Amino acid sequence: MKKHKKKIIAGVIIAAILSFAFLWCDNAAGPHSRDAKNSESTKVTKTEELSKIPENFPSAESFQKTDEQTETEGNADLAEDIPLYSPSQTPSKDVSYSEQNGMDIKDDTGKDEYQTEPVSEGNPVPIEPENTVISDKELTCTMSVRCDTILENIAWLDKEKTELVPKDGVIYGEQTVTFYEGESVFNLLVREMKRNKIHLEFENTPIYNSAYIEGIGNLYEFDCGELSGWMYRVNGWFPNYGCSRYQLKAGDKVEWVYTCDLGRDIGGDYSSRNGK
Amino acid sequence: MEEIILRETESDKMNEFKTYHPIVNFVYFVFVIGFSCVFMHPVSLTISLLSGFTYSVMLKGRKALKTNLIYMIPTLIFASFINPAFNHEGVTIIEYLPSGNPLTLESVVYGLAAAMMIVSVICWFSCYTEIMTSDKFIYLFGRIIPSLSLIISMTLRFVPRFSAQLKVVANAQRCMGRDVSNGSIIKRAKHGLSILSIMTTWALENAIDTADSMKSRGYGHPGRTAFSIFNFDKRDRKAFLYIMVFGIYTLIGSLSGGMYFRYFPSIRANDVSVFGLSVFVAYGALCMCPILIEIWEVRKWKAIESKI
Numbered sequence: 001m002k003k004h005k006k007k008i009i010a011g012v013i014i015a016a017i018l019s020f021a022f023l024w025c026d027n028a029a030g031p032h033s034r035d036a037k038n039s040e041s042t043k044v045t046k047t048e049e050l051s052k053i054p055e056n057f058p059s060a061e062s063f064q065k066t067d068e069q070t071e072t073e074g075n076a077d078l079a080e081d082i083p084l085y086s087p088s089q090t091p092s093k094d095v096s097y098s099e100q101n102g103m104d105i106k107d108d109t110g111k112d113e114y115q116t117e118p119v120s121e122g123n124p125v126p127i128e129p130e131n132t133v134i135s136d137k138e139l140t141c142t143m144s145v146r147c148d149t150i151l152e153n154i155a156w157l158d159k160e161k162t163e164l165v166p167k168d169g170v171i172y173g174e175q176t177v178t179f180y181e182g183e184s185v186f187n188l189l190v191r192e193m194k195r196n197k198i199h200l201e202f203e204n205t206p207i208y209n210s211a212y213i214e215g216i217g218n219l220y221e222f223d224c225g226e227l228s229g230w231m232y233r234v235n236g237w238f239p240n241y242g243c244s245r246y247q248l249k250a251g252d253k254v255e256w257v258y259t260c261d262l263g264r265d266i267g268g269d270y271s272s273r274n275g276k
Numbered sequence: 277m278e279e280i281i282l283r284e285t286e287s288d289k290m291n292e293f294k295t296y297h298p299i300v301n302f303v304y305f306v307f308v309i310g311f312s313c314v315f316m317h318p319v320s321l322t323i324s325l326l327s328g329f330t331y332s333v334m335l336k337g338r339k340a341l342k343t344n345l346i347y348m349i350p351t352l353i354f355a356s357f358i359n360p361a362f363n364h365e366g367v368t369i370i371e372y373l374p375s376g377n378p379l380t381l382e383s384v385v386y387g388l389a390a391a392m393m394i395v396s397v398i399c400w401f402s403c404y405t406e407i408m409t410s411d412k413f414i415y416l417f418g419r420i421i422p423s424l425s426l427i428i429s430m431t432l433r434f435v436p437r438f439s440a441q442l443k444v445v446a447n448a449q450r451c452m453g454r455d456v457s458n459g460s461i462i463k464r465a466k467h468g469l470s471i472l473s474i475m476t477t478w479a480l481e482n483a484i485d486t487a488d489s490m491k492s493r494g495y496g497h498p499g500r501t502a503f504s505i506f507n508f509d510k511r512d513r514k515a516f517l518y519i520m521v522f523g524i525y526t527l528i529g530s531l532s533g534g535m536y537f538r539y540f541p542s543i544r545a546n547d548v549s550v551f552g553l554s555v556f557v558a559y560g561a562l563c564m565c566p567i568l569i570e571i572w573e574v575r576k577w578k579a580i581e582s583k584i
Contacts, residue, residue, distance in 0.1 A: 048465035160538055164367075190376050201364040201377055218367055 016089040094118040101125040114209040116241040123237055126245035127184075128209060139250040143192060144174035145216055147258035149224075150263050156225040156260060163217050171217045172198060172256075185232055185243040185254055186211045210242020219258060225261045238268035291335060291407065292573045298412035298513040300519065303486035305404050307523040308563055312396050315530065317537040317545070319556050327563035328399035334570060335406045344399065352391045359387025366540045386539040405432070407566075415504050422496035430486065438479060445474050506565045515569065522562040529555030 066165045098118035099105055103125045111117050112126075119125050148169035156243055157165070172192070179188045186202070193200040197217050202211040212228045214221055221229035232243050239246050248254070262270040293301065312324040329348075331342045350371035355475050361373075366382025410429035417425035449455055454467045494500045529535070537545045546552050 053451075161541060164541060194372065197369065199367065199369060199378060199380075200363075215365065218365060220365070 002077070011267050031086075078103075091121075094120050096156050098125055099122040114241070114245075115207060117211070119240065123239070124249075126239075126241040127247040129184055129186075129244045132182045132184075132247060134180050137181040138177050139181055140176050141188075141246070141248055141250065141252040141254060142174055143172070143188060143254040143256075144170070144179050145172035146170055146196075147217075147219055147226075147257055149260045150219070152265070153224055153260040156228075158223045159221060161223050170194060170200065171219075174255075179248050183248055185246045185248060186213075187233065187244075188248060188254065189213070189243065201270045205242070208242045210244035212242065213256075216256065216258075224260045226268040228258065230256060231263055231266065231268050232260050233266075233268065236262065291535040294407050296515055296569075297506050297508045298408070298416050299508070300512050300516050301407050301412065302416055302517065302564075303401070303517050303523070305408060305520065305566060307526075309397065309404065311392065311526060311530075311559065311562075312400055314395070315535055315559075316389055316526070316539070320535055320559055321389055321396065323398040323556065323560045323563055325392050325399070327560070327567065328396045328403065331567055332399045332402050332406075334567065335403055347398070348395045351395055352388065355391030355394070356384055356387040356578065359390065360384050363387075365540045379430065382541070382543055385543060387537070403566075412506075415502070415506060418496075418502060426495070429448050430483075436480075438475065441478060442471070442475055445471055448564070449476050457584050477486060515565070519562065519565055522558045522565075525558040526555060526562055 021118075095105055095110075095118045097120075098112075101119075102125075103112050103116075103118065105112055105118055114126075117124055146169050147165060150165050151169050154162070154165075177188065177192055187212075190196075190200065190202075193216065198216065200216050201220070203213045203214055204210075205212050213232075215223075216230060231238060232246075234246060235253050258265050259266050259268065308324070308328075311320070312328070315321065315324070328343060332344060348466030360379050362388070363383040364373075364377040364380060366378075368381035369378040370381055370384075371379045410433055414425055415427050415430075417506040446455065449467065449471055450550050454470065454471075456464050456468045456471070458464065458467065490496075529551070533546070
């Protein structure tokens with residue numbers, strides 16, 4: 001017993017540190033930490049649940065799969081998800097619609113070259129920025145940048161950032177802006193933020209062939225809970241691909257909105273997008 | 277006063293603090309290096325950098341001044357360029373980078389602060405190795421963690437020993453005409469490799485030798501006593517109290533927000549207050565402790581000398 005005293009003490013210390021870390025991190029899960037915990041427990045037993053995925057699908061997996069948010073996750077997660085997004089999951093009319101419009105859906109993954117699933121019927125398909133020619137033709141659309149959800153979840157906001165949140169949640173009020181034919185939502189955002197001296201940070205992610213918007217007006221992803229970040233909506237629809245691949249059309253209504261809950265608080269989560 | 281210090285450093289390096297009890301040395305470095313790694317307030321960074329720099333020069337003389345400056349200035353420049361290249365947060369936009377992301381004043385300032393921190397920690401560690409020799413470390417931790425403390429001190433000792441032995445081996449090889457500067461490139465590489473293989477064998481054998489000899493001397497066994505020449509006397513008690521008082525005051529002061537400073541999204545600090553100033557004074561007094569001891573010793577020595 002005496003011989004192993006040190007080993008036992010070391011074991012107890014390690015266990016104490018681990019349990020402390022576990023409990024501590026649990027508090028920082030975001031506004032819906034309880035739901036998040038449920039999803040984690042579901043993830044652990046995923047192998048068992050593979051058989052009955054259709055009914056568990058939105059609640060368990062929507063956490064991992066919300067257009068821009070996925071970009072913050074690694075490849076490994078995506079690979080893990082692949083069996084869950086087999087082509088049979090997506091309505092076949094979406095697949096045929098997307099393929100007719102020029103998307104190259106791979107048979108084995110059910111996704112295109114840049115990890116994008118088929119676009120739901122009636123919505124524009126992604127257009128790669130390197131294949132487009134920007135002309136001199138000036139067109140107009142409307143754009144706005146808002147962060148109303150932060151006001152609702154102000155308790156979760158990083159204390160140092162409180163002063164940055166406008167009282168009405170409007171960072172850039174809706175207004176008509178000019179763009180050039182062939183430009184993407186991303187090109188427009190960068191130009192307008194620069195012109196209005198609003199801070200913007202993005203990162204190019206080659207795997208999705210798009211820019212990822214990390215922060216606008218110094219309000220960054222994860223600043224308001226672990227599930228927060230910027231999303232965009234065009235004509236009321238949250239595209240399931242990055243903003244560099246969404247080509248603007250005259251009269252489009254572009255809205256950049258901050259979410260504190262992976263899109264569910266603004267109606268942009270995976271399940272609602274697919275009409276489930 | 278300063279003249280005296282400089283003259284002294286040139287003749288024989290001052291390390292009055294080295295003669296103090298190991299626990300005093302160790303507690304001092306734990307406080308100072310710990311605080312230097314954590315405090316991001318520009319004033320505390322300046323205090324730490326200035327005293328760390330001064331002390332390393334006092335310990336090692338003019339040579340340290342040169343090496344300190346050689347790595348310090350490039351690190352400062354490098355970090356202040358590197359940070360804004362990857363970090364674009366901050367409300368003060370100076371310019372837009374070619375990529376389209378903004379270059380902000382806050383990220384530049386933060387890069388500089390981080391560089392100051394790295395440089396000051398390096399300075400403090402160079403002082404640490406000078407003061408906390410392996411016998412002191414073993415004295416403190418030999419009983420509690422015998423094998424780990426032996427490994428740590430052997431590892432720290434390994435690099436200088438290895439380079440000294442390398443010189444010996446290379447010289448011996450040169451006598452046989454097998455130096456790395458002889459012959460064609462392939463031959464030179466062959467000579468280099470044979471020296472490396474000799475060194476590896478030596479290092480492995482040496483490690484086993486040391487382990488065996490320590491074991492045969494009963495190192496780490498419960499009944500073993502150790503001879504040490506360290507006494508915790510009145511002078512040590514005074515220094516220990518001094519370090520503890522200022523160290524704990526600085527710790528409490530910083531935990532209660534006395535050193536609050538933020539870089540993002542905009543640079544902001546606390547207003548100047550008596551409390552805030554007192555925390556900085558305490559931190560300064562802590563960092564300057566060995567320097568003050570040296571100065572005080574020199575003054576005492578001069579006073580005695582002049583009486584004769």
